[in-house]
Amino acid sequence: xxxxLMLLPLAIFLVVAVFLYRGLYxxxxxxxxxxxxxxxxxxxxxxxxxxxxxxxxDILGKPALVNVWGTWCVSCRVEHPVLNKLAEKGVxxxxxxxxxxxxxxxxxxxxxHNPYQIDIRDxxxxxxxxxxxxxxxxxxxxxxxxxxxxxxxGVIDEQVWREKLAAKYQALVDEAKx
Amino acid sequence: xxxxxxxxxLGLSLAGVAHAAIDTYEFAKEGDRERFRxxxxxxxxxxxxxxxxxxxxxxxxxxxxxxxxxxxxxxxDNQQIIDFMVDRYGDFVRYKPALNAKTALLWFGPAGxxxxxxxxxxxxxxxxxxxxxxxxxxxxxxxxERLDHLLDxxxxx
Numbered sequence: 001x002x003x004x005l006m007l008l009p010l011a012i013f014l015v016v017a018v019f020l021y022r023g024l025y026x027x028x029x030x031x032x033x034x035x036x037x038x039x040x041x042x043x044x045x046x047x048x049x050x051x052x053x054x055x056x057x058d059i060l061g062k063p064a065l066v067n068v069w070g071t072w073c074v075s076c077r078v079e080h081p082v083l084n085k086l087a088e089k090g091v092x093x094x095x096x097x098x099x100x101x102x103x104x105x106x107x108x109x110x111x112x113h114n115p116y117q118i119d120i121r122d123x124x125x126x127x128x129x130x131x132x133x134x135x136x137x138x139x140x141x142x143x144x145x146x147x148x149x150x151x152x153x154g155v156i157d158e159q160v161w162r163e164k165l166a167a168k169y170q171a172l173v174d175e176a177k178x
Numbered sequence: 179x180x181x182x183x184x185x186x187x188l189g190l191s192l193a194g195v196a197h198a199a200i201d202t203y204e205f206a207k208e209g210d211r212e213r214f215r216x217x218x219x220x221x222x223x224x225x226x227x228x229x230x231x232x233x234x235x236x237x238x239x240x241x242x243x244x245x246x247x248x249x250x251x252x253x254x255d256n257q258q259i260i261d262f263m264v265d266r267y268g269d270f271v272r273y274k275p276a277l278n279a280k281t282a283l284l285w286f287g288p289a290g291x292x293x294x295x296x297x298x299x300x301x302x303x304x305x306x307x308x309x310x311x312x313x314x315x316x317x318x319x320x321x322x323e324r325l326d327h328l329l330d331x332x333x334x335x
Binding site: 028032125 | 224225227237238241242245264265266267268269270
């Protein structure tokens, strides 16, 4: 009994050490999204290019990435070429131009190429709010029925795509096949 | 002199922090102002973590304040407004987390640890007391006889 008690501080130390060690590698800015598993919120907003009004019906039917971006967002610029490459490979990407000036957005798309099949203009950030967006870039993975299946916060670079996200997207595509 | 300048600069920068995030809202009811203050204090800014949305200057915090103001105007109650935020940003946005299986440890952990400590101390104290009470009884019959004998001897001397 006494012997066993002597080991107790060591055991407590080990448990605390493991917790703290893990804590070193956790990113506190990474929040679990409350939206995963929920349907994409309904919206009725203009398109970035042209006068067309877009609604949720426009983004249904295919699994896709919904990328929240803005010209004010510095890291979006880093992400943009990667999105271009993905779009070239056939990945379906929709954009939400979040709290931006439309003229700037148009200029950006003309300058850096447009990877978005549909680009929603969310000047007021209402759709962003309903999606629980707290910064940009953020990327949502939706399935063909418009359910949010996953979310990635931060810049999608080639490594992140290869190691983490490609498989998730592929799973959604496979699922959509009859 | 240098030190004074440094102190003044530091003081000024602190003053800047204290004056963060002021926007003007006209409330229809006086009670709404108090509720607005309460809610913005209780909700955490998702971007600039560890600041509530009342004193954060992040654009998202301003948006959330605007949203809370709008919902107050619509006559929503506090629970509805908090649910709206939790639906979008998760339990994380609440400084006062809801009581559920995930947060039970958070709520009861400290009280549990305190209780454990009290029990541990009680056990240790009791054990010591029992040991002390045992001391007179630790002499065997033989030893006691010898002790009595010795005591008698000294008395007789």
